[in-house]
Amino acid sequence: MPKILVTGGCGYIGSHTLVDLIKNGYDVISVDNNSRSNPAILKGVERITGKTVKNYKVDLCNFDDTAAIFQENEDIRGIIHFAAYKAVGESVEKPLMYFENNLVSLINLLKCVQEFGTPWFVFSSSCTVYGNPDQIPVTEETPPKPAESPYGYTKQMGEQILGEFQKAAGTQTILLRYFNPVGAHPSIEIGEMPIGRPQNLVPAITQTAIGKLPKMVVYGDDYPTRDGSCVRDFIHVSDIAHAHTLAIKYLEEGRNRGGCEVFNLGTGNGVTVLEAIKAFEKVSGARLNYEIGPRRPGDVVAIYANNDRAKGRLGWDPQMTIDDMMATAWKWEVKLKEDETFFAAMNSELN
Template sequence: MDKILVTGGCGFIGSHTIVDLVQNGFDVICADNNSRSNEGILNGVEKIINKRIKNYKVDLCIYDDTYAIFQENPGIKGIIHFAAYKAVGESVEKPLMYFDNNLNSLINILKCAEEFNVPHFVFSSSCTVYGNPDSMIVTEDTPQKPAESPYGATKQMGEQIIRDTIKSNSVNAILLRYFNPVGAHPSINIGELPIGKPANLVPAITQTAIGKIPLMNVFGTDYDTRDGSCVRDYIHVCDIAHAHTLALNYLIGNKNTSNCEVFNLGTGNGYTVLEVIAAFEKVSGVQLNYKLGPRRPGDVVAIYANNSKAKTDLGWVPGLGIDVMMDTAWKWELKLKNDENLFTTQIAGLN
């Protein structure tokens, strides 16, 4: 089995991707310092795949510690790099922290990929690289506008760092620009686990519905959209996870036509914030307590994906709709409530 290093593997998308990789025949190791995640999520992963994944609790911004992972695991065939801070609002407040963490960790991983001749590299990018595009529907060739947040800027810079780096070595890379992953694994053994108050919409919805958050804010009601709230392309996390397996197989099978290719990962459908709230209320039967408020700095007005390239080249077809996204996210939140000792870090972070 090909050995794959997943950085940030205790995170939301990382943990689901580990499951998908193992179920498709890969041997996986994880690197996550758990500064924004909980290592306990690997217990849920183990329940699904019947295998314990080794996690190296390493700060990837420290080169020597990162290097040691590769020394201990000769023959790594691929890297999927998730590890990064990702809260848009926090990045506006603490830009230097985001530039330091997100870019230095990437640089160290790329140094090790070159030093240890790792041939395949998949980067966790984001639709934030498009900034505020002229068209709501974006393709991989849509011109990029200035990033609306330091987080988005780190993804723009990260993509450029990868492109420039692999021009001079044998690494082949895929940049996966995902839109808004939500939901939980259908087993409800793993799901999204924000530390402290969530920055993303769906965990904010579920935590408000369960009572962890007394009142949810809807940021912005005067955007030029159907109902005045922001439009996003929400996609089930399991669909996103499977795209990483397909991307690795694409590189391993030498199907890439250049040493760096880009793919949008979204459903191609845009939902407003208020439409997502309505979808949640429908599947859960819970009336959400929320208020309408002013815009939030760093938010893009409206964006969703043209995903035809991923469908054609990777054979990727997202199959889980908005109702499944909301249903699995809610069942995961209910599971957390029923066993509050499951992830004590999350509970403590809310107090």
């Protein structure tokens, strides 16, 4: 089977995608500098799949180190590019850091694609490219509005770079615009491991419930939504991961229509932040200590997906409910607390 390079393979979605690729017969390698990920997660991948994944601890902003991976693995056929900074709030505070990291790493990868003739490229994009859309659900044809954050701009720019590069180089490219990945692998062997204070909703919920955080903040309850909080399309991370495998198969089988296709990855259901909290409380039996705070710069009011194209062309059909998402996220948080000693020892061994 073809060899696939997964960038950010020690990260949240990257590690789940490694599992899905391996289970579907692909040969995989990872590149992750572990600046915002935990290398111990690859042991979880190994426990699920029985396969040891080689990770190159390389900063993709360094071209020579990046090119060395391709020199050592001349049989790489596809790249799934996750590696990027992703915290909306942080990007507002540190825009240059986001532009440099997210765009230079992409450009370096594409230089390698050109030099080594890698035919397939799958890009981890985001619903943030739509900005605050005029209508929801959004389709792939919904005109992008100005991004609400530098992070969102890096995804818009990344898509533009890939579109122009594809025209010149002929690489077959898929842009996967996903919405809000949450939950953990059903085995509870891998899940989200944010470094520092979590920037995303569900790990903030679970860390508050387990006592790592004293309380969490809901940013705004005065939005024009059914309960005043922002509306998001939460999608289980394993469903997201499987879409990347289907995207690679789609390119491998030559079914793509044109050189650069776009797919939304969401459930098609909008859930408010307060509804997500209620879903968590229901499946966990825990009462969450939260308060209402002011709106957060960079947040979109409401967005959820029309996923008809991904279902029709990729054959993708998300399986997990919001209860599944919250239940697996909570089980993972409990496991992290129980296994703190294990992860500390594993990190010491890996480093």
